[in-house]
Structures are given as structure tokens and as C-alpha cells.
Amino acid sequence: MCLVNGLLIAVHGWAEPVANSAHHGVILQYHHIATDTPASTSLSPKVFRQHLEILKTEGYHVWGLPELVTALRAEQAVPDRVVVITFDDAYDDIATTAAPLLNEFGYPFTVFVSTDFVDRKQHGYMTWDQLRALQAQDVTLANHTRSHLHLLRRDEGLSDRDWLQALRREIDGAEQRIKAETGQNWRYFAYPYGEADAAIIDALQDWGYLGFGQQSGALDKRLLESGMAPRFPFNEHYRELADFRVKASSLPLPVVQETFPGWVFAEAVIPELRLQLADHKGQLTCFASGQGPIKVLSKPQHVYVIKAPKPVAVGRSRYNCTLPVAGEAGRFHWYSRMWIRKRDDGSWYPEP
Numbered sequence: 173m174c175l176v177n178g179l180l181i182a183v184h185g186w187a188e189p190v191a192n193s194a195h196h197g198v199i200l201q202y203h204h205i206a207t208d209t210p211a212s213t214s215l216s217p218k219v220f221r222q223h224l225e226i227l228k229t230e231g232y233h234v235w236g237l238p239e240l241v242t243a244l245r246a247e248q249a250v251p252d253r254v255v256v257i258t259f260d261d262a263y264d265d266i267a268t269t270a271a272p273l274l275n276e277f278g279y280p281f282t283v284f285v286s287t288d289f290v291d292r293k294q295h296g297y298m299t300w301d302q303l304r305a306l307q308a309q310d311v312t313l314a315n316h317t318r319s320h321l322h323l324l325r326r327d328e329g330l331s332d333r334d335w336l337q338a339l340r341r342e343i344d345g346a347e348q349r350i351k352a353e354t355g356q357n358w359r360y361f362a363y364p365y366g367e368a369d370a371a372i373i374d375a376l377q378d379w380g381y382l383g384f385g386q387q388s389g390a391l392d393k394r395l396l397e398s399g400m401a402p403r404f405p406f407n408e409h410y411r412e413l414a415d416f417r418v419k420a421s422s423l424p425l426p427v428v429q430e431t432f433p434g435w436v437f438a439e440a441v442i443p444e445l446r447l448q449l450a451d452h453k454g455q456l457t458c459f460a461s462g463q464g465p466i467k468v469l470s471k472p473q474h475v476y477v478i479k480a481p482k483p484v485a486v487g488r489s490r491y492n493c494t495l496p497v498a499g500e501a502g503r504f505h506w507y508s509r510m511w512i513r514k515r516d517d518g519s520w521y522p523e524p
């Protein structure tokens with residue numbers, strides 16, 4: 173009897189192995205799940221369902237953001253292929269379209285909320301009742317400022333100090349509204365438009381927030397605590413499932429040192445990125461938005477200097493770098509940096 177029980181237990185244990193051997197994860201970023209909203213911030217329900225099916229059938233573990241944050245910060249090993257699903261802005265199609273799909277798959281998710289739009293009952297946004305109702309299915313409600321302002325576009329005439337105080341009112345104000353309406357209080361913050369500079373990142377950290385960006389890449393403890401944790405954005409311009417598979421299965425680049433992540437550059441229209449990597453095999457390949465592959469200069473001690481041949485475009489652009497994962501065909505270490513270039517006269521470009 174004991175032997176039979178022992179055998180049954182052993183078989184059960186063998187049937188569902190969970191090898192906790194990784195120290196990384198991937199965060200997916202969506203806005204709308206709809207077909208009648210702007211393509212640059214929307215993914216169709218059909219493709220979104222395909223993402224969820226890939227996660228379910230191809231060996232992924234979909235975790236809530238707090239679980240991944242807690243594990244990475246504590247340096248606990250996690251299973252390989254942990255993925256977190258996030259939505260920015262709290263659009264109402266998340267409640268009506270995405271949430272029922274996520275419920276069907278039993279997946280937790282996070283919504284970064286800009287609270288003024290919810291407070292104003294603005295058309296197209298969730299209500300507090302809808303956000304509270306989502307909590308029945310393991311949703312994390314987090315901070316995306318009160319008014320979804322550009323953190324880099326300082327009001328004329330404000331000093332550095334006054335501007336940081338104004339930002340603090342935006343960010344603490346949103347945190348307080350979310351707490352008052354839902355009881356949630358994580359101090360997880362997604363930068364509107366993925367924008368910040370070194371001073372803002374430092375201030376956020378002083379105020380006790382974890383910052384999440386919109387530059388692509390996988391996540392480890394160092395990147396989580398960098399103040400600008402990467403997330404892979406998905407929309408109708410990035411809807412190929414092969415692209416989704418590469419991103420969802422990616423690993424962080426083993427960066428030891430990098431050019432300081434102050435996200436704006438004023439002087440250099442061709443930003444120079446320097447990365448020092450840990451010992452690794454394979455070749456680092458980098459691309460610049462609109463320019464294709466760019467030259468990577470290799471120096472001693474795994475230092476790489478990455479610089480586009482031409483100026484980056486006015487607005488937001490990126491360098492993306494990948495390195496093949498040794499011994500795993502089709503998997504890559506993935507690292508990205510966002511560059512924000514003002515117009516040549518120093519003024520801000522209009523948002524599309």
C-alpha cells in the first residue's frame with residue numbers, strides 16, 4: 173500500500189516538473205484590445221487570444237506583477253519563461269474584451285491607471301466600479317499618473333525643484349486615488365509614453381516607486397531596480413506571432429555596465445551606447461529604428477560601443493540589441509534603449 177502510494181506520488185511529481193532555475197522574466201505591454209481604436213495602441217482580440225494560446229501551450233508561466241517583482245528582488249529562482257501581462261491607461265475594452273479572455277485562461281494581469289480619466293468618467297475609460305470588479309480575477313492596479321502628462325515636457329518657467337514637486341503631486345495623487353477606491357497600493361509606476369530622464373528616475377526611486385518603461389527587453393533584478401524596467405509593447409504594427417514568440421521567450425542581456433540610463437539626449441543626435449557584458453558566447457547584433465542593422469564596435473573585456481551611422485529621427489526611437497542564447501535555437505537575449513530627440517529648434521514634437 174505504502175509502496176503504491178509512494179509510487180503514485182512519485183509519478184505525479186514527475187508528471188508536472190517545475191524547474192525553478194531562472195532569474196528573469198518578461199513583461200508584455202498592451203493598451204487597447206479592440207479593432208476600432210488607433211493601430212499604434214491596439215491589438216485585435218483575435219491576435220490577443222493567439223498570444224494567450226501560445227503562452228498556455230508553449231511552456232509559459234503567467235504570473236502577476238507582484239509575484240515576479242517579489243521573486244526577482246529576493247533573488248529567488250523562478251521557472252524559465254515567466255511572463256507578466258500589463259495594460260496601460262485603463263481603457264474600457266480591457267474590462268469588456270480582454271478581461272473575459274484572461275479569465276477564460278485563468279491569467280492574472282496588471283492595469284496601469286491614469287486616475288483623472290477614471291475620476292472624470294471619461295468616455296472610453298473604465299469606471300472605478302469596473303476596476304473594482306476586475307479584482308475578482310487577480311488584477312493588480314498600478315500607477316500611470318493622474319493626467320497622463322509628458323514627464324519631460326516641463327511647464328515654462330518652473331525650476332527643477334518645482335517641476336519635481338509637480339510630478340510628485342501627479343504620482344502620489346494617483347497612488348492615493350487607487351488606494352482610496354480599490355485598497356491597492358503597490359507603488360508600481362509606468363511612465364506615460366515611456367519618458368523619463370535621470371533626475372526623474374532618481375526622484376521616483378527616492379519616493380519609493382518601481383518604474384516601468386516602454387522599451388523592449390527581458391527583465392532581471394538589475395533592470396527591475398534600474399528605475400526603467402523594460403516591457404515589450406504590442407500593437408497592430410507588431411502582430412506577427414513569430415515576433416511574439418521571440419519576445420516572450422527572450423532573456424535579459426547579461427549587462428555588467430551600461431551608459432547611464434538618462435533617457436533624453438540633448439546634444440548628440442547620434443547617441444552612443446556603451447555596454448559591458450558578462451562572459452558570453454555568440455555575437456551581439458544591434459538595430460536602430462528606421463536604419464536597420466548598425467555597427468557594433470567590440471573592445472576588450474566584452475565592452476561594446478553601439479552607434480547609428482545617421483542621426484536618429486525627431487521623436488522616439490530605439491536601439492535594439494540581441495545575442496543568441498547559447499544552446500537554444502530561436503531564443504535571444506534582448507536589450508533595448510529608447511532615445512527621445514527634440515526638434516532642432518529645441519521645441520517638442522507633436523504626439524501622433
Ligand SMILES: [Zn+2]
Binds near residue numbers: 364
Ligand atoms: Zn499611457
